[in-house]
Amino acid sequence: MKVNGAVVSSTAIRARIERGDFAGAAVMLGRDYTILGTVREGSKLGRQIGFPTANLSAHSEQFPPNGVYFVEAWFEGVLHHGVVNVGFRPTVSGEKAERTIEVHLLDFHRDIYGGDIEIKFVQFLRPEKKFENVEALGKQIAADVKKARELCAA
Structure with a gap:
């Protein structure tokens, strides 16, 4: 075909x-193209720096290239927008890091461990990179979230 x-x-x-x-x-x-995953507990670092994330255990999906993306996410049938990091979290992970998918949903404040989220990758924002420290990472995440909000409004 x-x-x-x-x-x-x-x-x-x-x-x-x-x-x-x-x-x-x-x-x-x-x-x-979407990825479906179950939310699992993570290190809660995102929450500590002001951007809680849902760490996904993907259901045997093909991962996109590492990087940060603006996404649409469905949880319990409701559409949310967010920012996803796909990769190895080089700023906070050691040499034996595993590839992860973690999503920060905009204006979302619920405990969703064990729930399923479906992610649609809308736009690539930037490559994954290692920052000097967690504070610099937090500033970049804030910029990523700002860009995501602009894309929502467009």
Whole structure:
């Protein structure tokens, strides 16, 4: 089967996701590319710096490239906007860090451990990077959240 002249296959879909071509993956999938995950307990560092995150245990999904994204997230059937980090959390993790997905939902203040969240990647914001300290990381997260709010308003 072909879509827009490209052969549709799981390999082709994975390749698009791996390079961040979510629109191309969606055309081949026949739906938006999303990741479904169960919220698990994390280190609570995000909460300590003013940006609580839901750490996701993904349900066997293909991860997009590492980085920070503006996302749409569905929890209990309700749409929320947020900022997701995909990667190894280099500022706060050691050398044996595992790849994680953690989402900060805008204006959301509930304990949702054990619940499922579905994430749609809307826009890439920036690459993941290691900051000098947690304070510098917090300032960058604030800028990421500001950008996400601007995108919500657009």
